[in-house]
Amino acid sequence: MDRKNIFNVLIILMFAALLASLANLDLLQGVKFRKLSDSNCIRLIAQQGARGNILDRNGEVIVDSKISYDVLILPQDLSQLDRILGSLSRILGVEVKELKTAFRNNYFSSSIPVTVASNIDLKKAILLGEYKLEEPSIIIQPRPLRHYPYGSLAAHVIGYVNEIDRWRLTKLEDYGYKTKDIVGFGGVEEKYDYYLRQEEGGLSVEVNHRGKFMRVLGFEPPSNGKDIQLTLDLKIQKIVEDTLSGHKGSIVLMDPQSGEILALASYPNFNPAVFVGKRSKLIAGLFNNPDSPLINRAISSSYPPASVFKIVLASAALELKKINLYTIFLCRGSTMIGARKFSCWEVHGIQDVVSAIAHSCDVFFYRTGLLVGAQNIHDYALRLGLSKPAGFELPYETSGFVPSPLWRKINKFQSWFDGDTANLSIGQGDCLVSPLQLANMMAVFANGGYLTSPYIIKAVGALDFSAKKKKLVRVGFKKSTYEIIGRGLREVVSDAKGTANVLSTLEVEVAGKTGTAQVSHGATHAWFVGFFPYDKPKYVICVLLENGGAGHAASVVAGQIIGAMSKQGLI
Amino acid sequence: MRNSFLRILILVLIISCLGVLSIYSSTYQKEGPWQDIHKRQMLWLIIGLVCFVIMSHINYRRLWDANYFIYGVALFFLFLVFALGIIRLGAQRWLRFAWFNFQPSEFAKLAVIIFLARYFSRKSADDISLLSGKFGIFKGIILPFIFVAVPMFLIIEQPDLGSGLMLLLVFVALLYLTHVRLKYIFTLILILILPVPFFWHFLRDYQKQRLLVFLNPNIDPLGAGYTVIQSRIAIGSGGLFGRGWLSGTQSQLYFLPESHTDFIFATFSEQWGFLGSILLLLLYYLIIRQGFIIAQRTQDSFGKLLAYGISLLLALQVFINIAMNMGIAPVVGLPLPLMSYGGSSVLATFIALGILVNIDRTRSVF
Numbered sequence: 001m002d003r004k005n006i007f008n009v010l011i012i013l014m015f016a017a018l019l020a021s022l023a024n025l026d027l028l029q030g031v032k033f034r035k036l037s038d039s040n041c042i043r044l045i046a047q048q049g050a051r052g053n054i055l056d057r058n059g060e061v062i063v064d065s066k067i068s069y070d071v072l073i074l075p076q077d078l079s080q081l082d083r084i085l086g087s088l089s090r091i092l093g094v095e096v097k098e099l100k101t102a103f104r105n106n107y108f109s110s111s112i113p114v115t116v117a118s119n120i121d122l123k124k125a126i127l128l129g130e131y132k133l134e135e136p137s138i139i140i141q142p143r144p145l146r147h148y149p150y151g152s153l154a155a156h157v158i159g160y161v162n163e164i165d166r167w168r169l170t171k172l173e174d175y176g177y178k179t180k181d182i183v184g185f186g187g188v189e190e191k192y193d194y195y196l197r198q199e200e201g202g203l204s205v206e207v208n209h210r211g212k213f214m215r216v217l218g219f220e221p222p223s224n225g226k227d228i229q230l231t232l233d234l235k236i237q238k239i240v241e242d243t244l245s246g247h248k249g250s251i252v253l254m255d256p257q258s259g260e261i262l263a264l265a266s267y268p269n270f271n272p273a274v275f276v277g278k279r280s281k282l283i284a285g286l287f288n289n290p291d292s293p294l295i296n297r298a299i300s301s302s303y304p305p306a307s308v309f310k311i312v313l314a315s316a317a318l319e320l321k322k323i324n325l326y327t328i329f330l331c332r333g334s335t336m337i338g339a340r341k342f343s344c345w346e347v348h349g350i351q352d353v354v355s356a357i358a359h360s361c362d363v364f365f366y367r368t369g370l371l372v373g374a375q376n377i378h379d380y381a382l383r384l385g386l387s388k389p390a391g392f393e394l395p396y397e398t399s400g401f402v403p404s405p406l407w408r409k410i411n412k413f414q415s416w417f418d419g420d421t422a423n424l425s426i427g428q429g430d431c432l433v434s435p436l437q438l439a440n441m442m443a444v445f446a447n448g449g450y451l452t453s454p455y456i457i458k459a460v461g462a463l464d465f466s467a468k469k470k471k472l473v474r475v476g477f478k479k480s481t482y483e484i485i486g487r488g489l490r491e492v493v494s495d496a497k498g499t500a501n502v503l504s505t506l507e508v509e510v511a512g513k514t515g516t517a518q519v520s521h522g523a524t525h526a527w528f529v530g531f532f533p534y535d536k537p538k539y540v541i542c543v544l545l546e547n548g549g550a551g552h553a554a555s556v557v558a559g560q561i562i563g564a565m566s567k568q569g570l571i
Numbered sequence: 572m573r574n575s576f577l578r579i580l581i582l583v584l585i586i587s588c589l590g591v592l593s594i595y596s597s598t599y600q601k602e603g604p605w606q607d608i609h610k611r612q613m614l615w616l617i618i619g620l621v622c623f624v625i626m627s628h629i630n631y632r633r634l635w636d637a638n639y640f641i642y643g644v645a646l647f648f649l650f651l652v653f654a655l656g657i658i659r660l661g662a663q664r665w666l667r668f669a670w671f672n673f674q675p676s677e678f679a680k681l682a683v684i685i686f687l688a689r690y691f692s693r694k695s696a697d698d699i700s701l702l703s704g705k706f707g708i709f710k711g712i713i714l715p716f717i718f719v720a721v722p723m724f725l726i727i728e729q730p731d732l733g734s735g736l737m738l739l740l741v742f743v744a745l746l747y748l749t750h751v752r753l754k755y756i757f758t759l760i761l762i763l764i765l766p767v768p769f770f771w772h773f774l775r776d777y778q779k780q781r782l783l784v785f786l787n788p789n790i791d792p793l794g795a796g797y798t799v800i801q802s803r804i805a806i807g808s809g810g811l812f813g814r815g816w817l818s819g820t821q822s823q824l825y826f827l828p829e830s831h832t833d834f835i836f837a838t839f840s841e842q843w844g845f846l847g848s849i850l851l852l853l854l855y856y857l858i859i860r861q862g863f864i865i866a867q868r869t870q871d872s873f874g875k876l877l878a879y880g881i882s883l884l885l886a887l888q889v890f891i892n893i894a895m896n897m898g899i900a901p902v903v904g905l906p907l908p909l910m911s912y913g914g915s916s917v918l919a920t921f922i923a924l925g926i927l928v929n930i931d932r933t934r935s936v937f
Contacts, residue, residue: 006747007744007748007863007879007883008863011856011859011860014886015852015856015890017894018852018890018893018894018897019849019852021894021897022806022840022845022848022852022897023845025803025807026806026807026810026811026840026844026845026848027810027811027845030807030808030809030811031810032807033803033804033806033807034807034808036804036807037804037805037807037808037820038820040801040804040820040821040824041820041821041826206820207824208824208825208826209825209826214824
């Protein structure tokens with residue numbers, strides 16, 4: 001009966017097949033299946049740390065985080081869910097329907113806990129904590145939220161936080177950013193997001209096939225982001241914002257000796273808290289507002305410098321020895337350049353360089369400009385930090401622009417005429433600067449010849465950056481140049497006919513320069529850029545009022561700020 | 572001679588113990604009556620052992636005489652199930668008794684084997700040679716096929732495609748072992764295989780689904796493919812040494828359905844790993860081999876065919892169950908003999924093994 005041997009072989013073959021398949025599953029694919037098995041039953045519940053705080057120079061909190069509580073549940077089968085949502089609604093005092101809708105809307109996949117209620121208060125969180133003992137599928141998760149104790153104060157410096165957008169995500173994916181991460185937009189929040197950012201910790205829990213919580217497998221505490229200390233002085237910032245409030249424009253206050261920004265304001269401003277509360281109507285309003293409140297006018301907008309630019313002219317002419325202290329021009333209210341009449345805003349009579357600065361005489365500077373030449377004006381403007389970004393830490397800084405004959409030739413195929421030089425001499429034409437740039441330029445005359453690089457970050461975590469950030473570049477003008485221009489700037493205030501004579505009533509001796517920028521539409525922009533106290537400058541101030549009228553208006557605002565500062569003993 | 576009794580007893584006891592351990596591990600955390608299920612299984616095992624000992628002492632030749640009676644009783648119960656069986660898991664396989672459910676198809680398989688063994692080992696009165704060598708196509712194939720087809724049809728109607736096809740396989744195998752001409756056997760196989768595409772339309776939806784899912788479990792990962800996927804994960808995640816008894820997340824957290832019945836191998840394999848599974852396969856192989864050895868050394872052709880039939884039944888059940896656990900065979904509702912929870916399966920297996928031992932014990936008589 002040899003037919004029977006076949007069965008022996010068959011049985012051995014069958015067992016061999018089983019063995020081979022077993023080896024394939026266990027040994028060859030074992031690791032893969034172990035992972036699959038883990039992903040079946042292990043759920044990760046992320047827990048956020050707090051974003052780093054933002055402090056002022058004295059360590060006072062400008063922005064911190066406040067803990068709110070979210071309620072999450074592990075997805076599981078429906079009858080269980082109804083029961084849990086029922087008791088949740090009793091404890092939270094929310095309709096079951098609402099919870100169900102929230103569950104449906106936030107449900108992502110069966111392996112991810114679903115948020116059913118967010119932002120519940122501490123009392124309810126404690127009540128829920130007791131209920132959790134009998135229903136462990138509920139997760140009460142503390143979630144730190146950005147908290148702005150001063151509302152919109154320094155909003156442009158700080159920026160706001162929001163869910164990451166697609167563009168940032170593609171850029172930052174490699175650094176561990178994920179969809180739905182909260183990241184900074186604008187200001188310090190954006191630029192220093194990497195440091196401010198908290199690290200996610202979390203629980204890993206085991207669930208059964210119905211998604212029911214079984215036990216906690218592990219916990220890694222989340223870690224908070226690093227605190228960032230700014231050079232801003234909260235008191236000055238408050239004064240500045242209170243004064244600016246209601247005027248479209250921007251104010252920069254900096255320390256001319258180091259480049260530290262002490263106050264930086266831009267108006268209209270916004271309250272970053274609306275992004276935390278996700279109040280979509282208000283957010284849409286911010287984006288659609290024609291006055292663009294989200295733009296930091298101090299660094300991202302540029303305006304014609306107008307008469308403030310005359311300082312550049314004066315230094316160029318003095319340096320190139322085209323004029324000296326005794327050079328005079330006669331202002332008859334206008335002057336002919338080529339075939340065109342260029343007028344001054346007043347009849348000033350005989351003007352030397354100091355009085356021309358003090359009275360802001362246009363004719364003097366038309367003439368001086370023609371002596372110096374447009375290319376030289378451009379070069380000196382660059383030496384004083386214009387037409388290039390100041391290398392400031394906040395994002396979206398504009399570089400401003402100073403035209404030159406060469407640029408005109410290359411880019412516009414047009415020649416440069418003396419009239420253009422005259423226009424440039426009084427800071428009109430294509431010339432554009434940001435308030436920060438002008439403040440930085442003024443610092444050169446306040447500190448006796450050093451171009452600072454303005455900065456606003458004093459320390460990140462425990463690391464103090466101020467020593468590294470303080471970069472002073474010698475401009476290299478003659479001492480007499482600084483002296484002469486300094487005198488001119490002082491006379492702007494002290495001279496009875498000086499354009500900023502209103503400031504002479506202050507206790508502090510102020511020096512500075514006003515400007516009235518003509519724009520194609522609407523009222524002129526008003527500038528005042530100056531420093532104080534005159535003999536030992538501690539502050540540079542730059543006030544810009546968009547469509548604010550004549551430079552006088554800006555000097556009035558500056559006067560209010562300086563007055564308030566001296567009243568509070570800050571000077 | 573008594574060796575085979577002891578050997579099989581020891582092998583069976585080891586496998587049964589592993590089975591109880593696995594049943595315990597997959598049900599001890601559940602609530603209610605589930606918790607005691609391993610105790611019930613132990614009770615069945617004890618009853619089974621008693622049956623085993625009794626059967627090993629009852630001369631198997633009596634089965635020759637009782638053959639028609641056994642076949643008739645089996646058919647009766649199958650009809651009974653057909654008429655008033657209880658429906659569980661979408662199938663009508665069980666009869667409700669006082670405190671347990673009785674699954675006649677488990678015993679029907681054995682009855683059919685006894686019947687076939689008797690049918691093919693009839694001798695001619697003149698020259699004591701086997702009649703089966705002289706069978707024509709009607710007596711050799713068609714008549715016995717009708718006897719197999721009736722219970723098979725009833726079982727498939729339950730529906731229990733696995734057990735039904737199992738009968739067919741054993742029938743073909745036994746045909747092969749007798750002296751029926753190969754020509755006839757191949758004709759039968761051809762006749763059975765050719766209309767398979769036609770039968771497709773007669774399959775239940777879930778059966779079609781299972782076959783499709785067998786080809787690609789991922790077409791329906793949460794429905795019909797779920798069990799196979801979870802079972803493969805359970806087996807694979809065991810790795811070389813397994814995750815240990817009472818650990819292993821697939822069975823402990825109930826991701827694996829039927830973890831104490833049809834898919835008990837996956838439960839076992841997750842906890843005991845590759846090495847444990849090899850040991851289990853070896854134990855089964857040894858029992859089946861013992862069955863073949865008994866069959867080979869038995870002179871009596873009825874005993875021989877019966878021993879082969881029983882061994883083959885056991886081998887096929889073990890193979891198909893483990894293969895479906897690993898996803899290399901379609902999912903059919905077949906228990907793993909001696910391991911899976913279920914009184915009928917345990918009793919039928921013990922009785923079959925008892926008969927096997929008795930064949931070995933009695934063979935010298937003839």
